[in-house]
Structures are given as C-alpha cells and as structure tokens.
Amino acid sequence: MADNMKLLLISSFLCFVVYASNGPVPVVIWHGMGDSCCNPLSMGSIKKLIEKQVTGAYVRSLEIGSSIEEITMVCSKLAADPKLQDGYNAVGFSQGGQFLRAVAQRCPSPPMLNLISVGGQHQGVFGFPHCPGGNETLCEYVRKLLNIGAYISLVQAEYWHDPLNEQEYAEKSVFLADINQERSVNATYKSNLLKLKNLVLVKFLQDTMVIPKESEWFGYYNPGQDKKLYTMFESPLYIHDKLGLKTLNDTGRITFLSSDTDHLQFTEQWFIDNIVNKFLM
Numbered sequence: 001m002a003d004n005m006k007l008l009l010i011s012s013f014l015c016f017v018v019y020a021s022n023g024p025v026p027v028v029i030w031h032g033m034g035d036s037c038c039n040p041l042s043m044g045s046i047k048k049l050i051e052k053q054v055t056g057a058y059v060r061s062l063e064i065g066s067s068i069e070e071i072t073m074v075c076s077k078l079a080a081d082p083k084l085q086d087g088y089n090a091v092g093f094s095q096g097g098q099f100l101r102a103v104a105q106r107c108p109s110p111p112m113l114n115l116i117s118v119g120g121q122h123q124g125v126f127g128f129p130h131c132p133g134g135n136e137t138l139c140e141y142v143r144k145l146l147n148i149g150a151y152i153s154l155v156q157a158e159y160w161h162d163p164l165n166e167q168e169y170a171e172k173s174v175f176l177a178d179i180n181q182e183r184s185v186n187a188t189y190k191s192n193l194l195k196l197k198n199l200v201l202v203k204f205l206q207d208t209m210v211i212p213k214e215s216e217w218f219g220y221y222n223p224g225q226d227k228k229l230y231t232m233f234e235s236p237l238y239i240h241d242k243l244g245l246k247t248l249n250d251t252g253r254i255t256f257l258s259s260d261t262d263h264l265q266f267t268e269q270w271f272i273d274n275i276v277n278k279f280l281m
Contacts, residue, residue: 024057032094075107105189123220124161127211163221209263
C-alpha cells in the first residue's frame with residue numbers, strides 16, 4: 001500500500017513537471033514614457049489581451065518608472081520571480097523597447113527568449129514630438145533649442161542622439177551610447193543579445209512622436225546632418241556586428257514589422273495577428 005502511494009505521488013509529480021514545462025511561456029511587458037503598468041486604456045488592456053489569447057499565461061507588467069536607473073531594479077525583480085526562471089518573452093512599448101533590450105544585454109538570467117520592440121527608439125531621437133508639422137522652420141528651431149541642454153537633462157540624455165555632433169553624443173549619452181557600444185565594445189552585451197530566439201522590431205510608418213521613425217528599425221541620420229538616413233544594414237552597428245545584429249539577421253532571427261499608423265496606434269487584431277500568434281504562443 002505504501003509503495004502504491006509512493007508511485008502515485010511520483011506519477012503526480014511527473015505529470016506536474018510535464019505540464020509546467022509545456023505550458024505557455026511567461027510574458028513581461030514594459031510601458032513607455034508617460035504611461036504606467038496598469039493603465040486600463042493601455043498596458044492594462046494589453047495584459048488582459050495577452051492573457052485572453054494565451055490561455056494560462058503569466059503576464060507581468062512592470063510597475064517601474066522611465067529612468068535608466070530602473071533597469072538594475074528590473075533585473076533584480078525578474079531574477080527573483082520564480083515564474084520566470086525557465087525563460088520569458090518580453091514586449092516593450094516605445095521607450096520600454098530599448099529598456100528591455102538593455103535587460104537582455106545586461107541581465108541574461110532568467111533568459112529572455114523573444115524580444116519584441118513596439119516603436120522602440122534603438123538609435124535614439126533627434127526631434128520634438130509631432131514635429132515636423134506644418135512649419136518645418138519652427139520645428140528645426142525647436143530641435144536646436146532642445147539640443148543645447150540635451151545631455152544635461154537625464155531624461156533627454158537617455159535617448160537623445162545628435163547626428164550633428166556624434167562625438168559629444170558618444171561621450172555624454174548616459175544610456176543609449178552604452179548599450180549601442182558607441183564608447184567601447186562590451187563583448188558580454190553582444191553574447192547576451194545573441195541568446196535571443198527572435199528580435200522583433202515594429203515601426204510605425206506614420207509616426208510623429210519618434211523622429212526619425214527609422215530609429216525603430218535601427219536606422220538613423222547619416223552623421224553630420226539631419227536629412228539623409230541610413231538603414232540598419234548600412235549602420236556601423238550592423239556592419240561591424242557590434243551588438244550581434246548581423247549575426248541575428250544572418251540566422252533568420254530578426255523580424256521587421258510595420259503598422260501604417262502613428263506611434264503605438266494599432267488595433268487589437270493587428271497585435272494578435274502579428275505579435276501574439278507569431279511570437280507569444
């Protein structure tokens with residue numbers, strides 16, 4: 001009788017292990033600047049949508065601010081979460097996209113499996129939101145004013161990238177220049193990013209918030225001016241494979257997606273068809 005009970009307990013345990021290992025991969029989402037983890041009109045609805053579509057999925061919406069100092073805190077929180085220890089998928093919205101990339105590069109445990117950047121500014125920005133508009137001269141003037149103190153303000157210094165002075169950007173950027181290997185090459189950043197199964201980059205074709213919008217696909221302005229743009233494939237990051245982007249692409253692990261809308265303006269069905277069904281199931 002005792003032996004039968006032991007067998008029953010062992011069988012039950014094995015069934016649990018099999019079920020747990022075959023269950024849905026947990027999802028971590030990170031909001032953009034000015035948003036919050038649980039806004040029912042944004043991250044709250046995204047969390048519910050994923051939970052509805054991926055039955056039984058554990059979805060953690062990060063209750064964190066928009067400062068780069070929060071990345072270390074996020075790494076600690078993820079490492080302490082027992083539900084994430086076998087790996088998780090990450091979805092970052094706007095600034096949350098490059099913040100989660102920093103997590104992938106700096107904190108490989110627990111392992112991030114798929115990184116989905118929805119409108120993230122991976123080469124930074126050089127412009128005022130919703131500009132250019134009807135008056136390009138005014139927009140250019142505003143941009144020059146912003147540029148004067150860009151690397152003094154912590155918020156600006158996180159993602160501001162002045163193509164007219166690449167040296168100052170590389171020296172003074174407190175975040176982006178580091179994770180993009182602009183000052184020195186950190187081999188660990190590259191090896192950690194190469195652990196991803198997929199890197200998914202979403203660009204909004206009518207984006208008036210992120211300038212230039214090509215930053216969402218790792219494109220940016222050619223150095224020394226702010227008109228002509230290069231693509232990811234023409235960037236030093238890609239050509240010299242500083243981050244592993246070329247290796248990821250050569251192995252079929254980068255996906256470029258687009259939405260013909262303004263910044264973060266997508267339908268639930270678009271998100272289900274392009275993100276949930278393809279990368280979170």
